[in-house]
Amino acid sequence: MRVRTVAGLARACHPGPTLAVTVFVTAVTAASGRDLRGTVLVAAAILTGQLSIGWCNDAADAARDTASARLGKPIVAGMVTAGTVRAAAFAALALCVPLSLASGPQAGLAHLLGVGAAWAYDLGLKATMLSWLPYMIGFGVLPAFVTLGLPGRPWPxxxxxxxxxxxxxxxxxxxxxxxxxxxxxxxxxxxxxxxxxxxxxxxxxxxxxxxxxxxxxxxxxxxxxxxxxxxxxxxxxxxxxxxxxxxxxxxxxxxxxxxxxxxxxxxxxx
Incomplete structure (x- = not known):
């Protein structure tokens, strides 16, 4: 894979929000009492989920971004193709599923509900009056993902x-x-x-x-x-x-x- 393509993928994943959410949830997980292995699993699940969401967003928005001449977008700038970004989104999502479920079925399903809501936003809900709903679901399930992975599976x-x-x-x-x-x-x-x-x-x-x-x-x-x-x-x-x-x-x-x-x-x- 060319360096330009890798750089394009890095920019298309929305690195700021991806890193911020991953660090935030990882820190909360560590503070909640999860052991090192559990905290690392949560970090990996959150990272792959956020990568999939960011790449899905840019792939879905490629035509609109091109129409608006948004050269700050790597697809529009020609650094990477929409097809490559779309494939990366599905690959990250495929990794996110087992990594989420590694914290337990309830915790995993809670996180995957949030990831699914974010994909729904990217693929159409963003253009409706319900655009706020995926964000509230996506963030709202994060405490459940953290606590349901603790011993005893307590609800947040x-x-x-x-x-x-x-x-x-x-x-x-x-x-x-x-x-x-x-x-x-x-x-x-x-x-x-x-x-x-x-x-x-x-x-x-x-x-x-x-x-x-x-x-x-x-x-x-x-x-x-x-x-x-x-x-x-x-x-x-x-x-x-x-x-x-x-x-x-x-x-x-x-x-x-x-x-x-x-x-x-x-x-x-x-």
């Missing part, structure tokens, strides 16, 4: 599931925001596209702040309430300033949510 706390789902909703809004104009030009009319850039920019920090409140309520730890106060202050400041500030506020609040989940990984079943 409700606040962990709902908090993660709200984190996914915020991720959806933040992910779509920069591309709304191009999406509308190529016929993609999901929920954020119908709201428009201004409304999405103002809305994006709010589900993340709600996630912070839920997680703070759930863990009730010494660091949780100060974290909520900081998240609220950042959100208010971002909405007050307008422009790009709400988006930047969303990144800060999402970071707070992730830190809270990691440092309270052992409480996810409480």
């Amino acid at each position: 706390a409700w606040w962990a599931v709902l908090g993660a789902a709200l984190l996914g909703l915020g991720a959806h809004l933040a992910n779509v925001l920069p591309d709304i104009k191009d999406d509308l030009a190529t016929g993609v009319r999901g929920w954020p596209q119908r709201l428009g850039p201004a409304r999405v920019a103002a809305l994006v920090p709010l589900p993340l702040l709600a996630a912070t409140a839920l997680i703070s309520f759930g863990v009730y730890g010494a660091a949780s309430w100060p974290a909520l106060a900081v998240a609220a202050a950042v959100t208010v400041a971002g909405l007050w300033r307008g422009g790009k500030a709400p988006f930047l506020a969303a990144i800060v609040v999402a970071g707070i949510d992730v830190v809270l989940l990691v440092i309270n990984g052992s409480r996810l079943t409480g």
Whole structure:
């Protein structure tokens, strides 16, 4: 395989989100009490799942990206073909299935439900009013994937599931925001596209702040309430300033949510 093709595949997998989600879930898994073998299996399952989702997205969007002349996309730039990216997506998905089930049938099926929801988004739901649903499912099942792999197969706390789902909703809004104009030009009319850039920019920090409140309520730890106060202050400041500030506020609040989940990984079943 040519170096250019490998580089194209690396860019087409959406490396930023892929790496971020993999590191986040791996850290939460380690904090929850999984042993080294279990943590490595979770990391491998999450990585292959995220790779499959990213490659599926770029393969499915190849025609629209070409129509919009999005040269930042490796398929449009000629670094790799849509067929190669599509084959890589299916290969990663094939690896993801046994790696997910290695944590147990319940944990594995929970993760595969999230991966399936993400593929549904890539293959059509992104252009509908239900575009938010795959993100909420995909993130919402992650605490279950972690806890159902623990001894005794405990279910996650409700606040962990709902908090993660709200984190996914915020991720959806933040992910779509920069591309709304191009999406509308190529016929993609999901929920954020119908709201428009201004409304999405103002809305994006709010589900993340709600996630912070839920997680703070759930863990009730010494660091949780100060974290909520900081998240609220950042959100208010971002909405007050307008422009790009709400988006930047969303990144800060999402970071707070992730830190809270990691440092309270052992409480996810409480």
